[in-house]
Structures are given as structure tokens and as C-alpha cells.
Amino acid sequence: MNQTVNIIKNRRSIRQFKDQQIPDSELQTIMECAILAPNAMNQQKWHFSVIQNKDLLLRMINITKENMLNCGVEFFASRAKDPNFHPYYHAPTIIFVTADEKNGLAQIDAALAAQNILIAANSYNIGSCIMTSTELLFASEKGKAIKKEMGIPDGYTHICAIALGYQEGESPIARPRNKEVIRACCTNPSSQMISSGKIEASGEGGRDGVQLD
Ligand SMILES: Cc1cc2nc3c(=O)[nH]c(=O)nc-3n(C[C@H](O)[C@H](O)[C@H](O)COP(=O)(O)O)c2cc1C
Numbered sequence: 001m002n003q004t005v006n007i008i009k010n011r012r013s014i015r016q017f018k019d020q021q022i023p024d025s026e027l028q029t030i031m032e033c034a035i036l037a038p039n040a041m042n043q044q045k046w047h048f049s050v051i052q053n054k055d056l057l058l059r060m061i062n063i064t065k066e067n068m069l070n071c072g073v074e075f076f077a078s079r080a081k082d083p084n085f086h087p088y089y090h091a092p093t094i095i096f097v098t099a100d101e102k103n104g105l106a107q108i109d110a111a112l113a114a115q116n117i118l119i120a121a122n123s124y125n126i127g128s129c130i131m132t133s134t135e136l137l138f139a140s141e142k143g144k145a146i147k148k149e150m151g152i153p154d155g156y157t158h159i160c161a162i163a164l165g166y167q168e169g170e171s172p173i174a175r176p177r178n179k180e181v182i183r184a185c186c187t188n189p190s191s192q193m194i195s196s197g198k199i200e201a202s203g204e205g206g207r208d209g210v211q212l213d
Pocket of ligand 1 (some may be wrong): 011172
């Protein structure tokens with residue numbers, strides 16, 4: 001199978017990580033891939049805080065848990081009370097992705113950059129998990145102070161955080177995807193149709209659904 005397709009197909013969200021840090025050279029390339037993502041009018045109104053410092057990470061974890069307890073949502077409060085809960089799944093590297101809060105397109109750009117990070121990481125066998133519940137870090141005054149410490153520009157909002165590290169334990173099984181959301185909207189009898197994961201010539205004219213393997 002084509003290597004890029006293989007990497008995309010095999011990426012899964014990893015929620016258990018080894019202690020071992022990822023190599024700087026690979027992190028560097030992963031971040032280059034992030035900023036090479038397409039972005040509207042090449043404005044690049046995004047920001048990436050790469051965090052590996054254990055002291056800072058510990059403070060982020062404690063503030064996140066505190067904010068989860070106080071956010072008024074039972075789901076988050078009960079998770080924060082669980083002694084085994086770790087907001088970043090013990091990953092040794094965390095990337096906070098933020099973007100200009102007034103620029104809706106920058107937020108799409110940042111999501112595309114995040115996907116590049118996940119795919120580039122997977123190409124090095126580095127596991128990843130994209131998270132948005134991480135937004136709770138900034139929900140208190142302590143969190144806002146740490147946002148400054150993380151170098152996030154004023155007026156930039158949380159898009160997601162990405163946990164990076166080497167996977168601990170078994171690979172998760174792919175969660176089911178609904179294939180019905182893909183439609184081949186072709187009526188030309190000689191159109192190429194997607195079928196069984198391959199592009200195939202169809203002599204039958206338009207078809208309603210698409211099957212992927
Ligand atoms: C916008 C977005 C927000 C997510 N937030 C979280 C999160 O807060 N915590 C988490 O563990 N996973 C989070 N995920 C990961 C999804 O749960 C995961 O991608 C989905 O279940 C599909 O599984 P897969 O990534 O292994 O294919 C998020 C994914 C996306 C795209």
C-alpha cells in the first residue's frame with residue numbers, strides 16, 4: 001500500500017504512553033510539517049506551544065484537574081476525582097495549538113496543522129492523541145497565567161492539544177466509521193467510481209453509495 005495512505009489508515013488515538021522522550025530531530029520535522037499545512041491566504045495566524053518541561057507539565061495537570069472539578073460539569077468533575085486520570089495520558093510531549101480568536105479561518109488552519117502533526121508523528125511511529133478537553137486548562141486565573149508562560153499570544157484561543165510519545169501496550173482497534181457519508185454523485189456511465197477501496201470504472205451509471213474496505 002502507498003506509504004502515506006498506510007500511515008493515515010493506521011493512525012489511532014493513543015492514550016497510554018511510555019516515559020521515553022521523542023527525539024528532538026523528529027519533533028523538529030513534525031513541527032515543520034505543522035507549519036507547512038495549508039492556511040487561508042498564508043496568514044499563519046496560529047501558534048504552537050511545545051511543552052516537555054516536567055515542572056510546567058505538572059502545574060498544567062494540577063490546574064486542569066482543579067478547573068475540571070470546578071467547571072460544573074459532572075462528567076469532568078468525576079474524571080478529575082479519579083486518581084488514575086491524567087489529562088495528557090502521561091505523554092512526555094504536549095503541543096498546545098492556538099489561533100487568532102477573531103479569525104475563523106485561522107482556526108481551520110490550526111486544525112489542518114494539527115492533522116499534519118498527527119500524520120508526521122505516526123510516520124516516525126510516534127503515537128498521538130488530539131484533545132480539546134484540554135481547553136479547561138485556561139478556565140481559571142491560574143490557567144490564564146500559565147497561558148502567558150506558554151508564550152501564547154494575546155487574542156489567541158485554544159484549538160486543541162496534542163499528546164505525543166511512544167505508545168505503551170497494545171494498539172487500539174480502529175473505531176467504526178460510517179461509510180454512508182461518502183456519496184459518489186456521478187451520473188455519467190463512463191465515470192470512475194470508488195468501490196471496495198479502489199477507483200473502478202463503472203458501466204452502470206450513477207450509484208448511490210460508496211463502499212470502502
Ligand atoms: C476535535 C477533536 C477533539 C477530541 N478531543 C479529545 C479529548 O478531549 N480527549 C481524548 O481523549 N480524545 C479526543 N479526541 C480523539 C477522538 O476521541 C478520536 O479521534 C476518535 O474517537 C476516533 O478515534 P481514532 O483517533 O483512534 O481514529 C478528539 C478528536 C478530535 C478530532
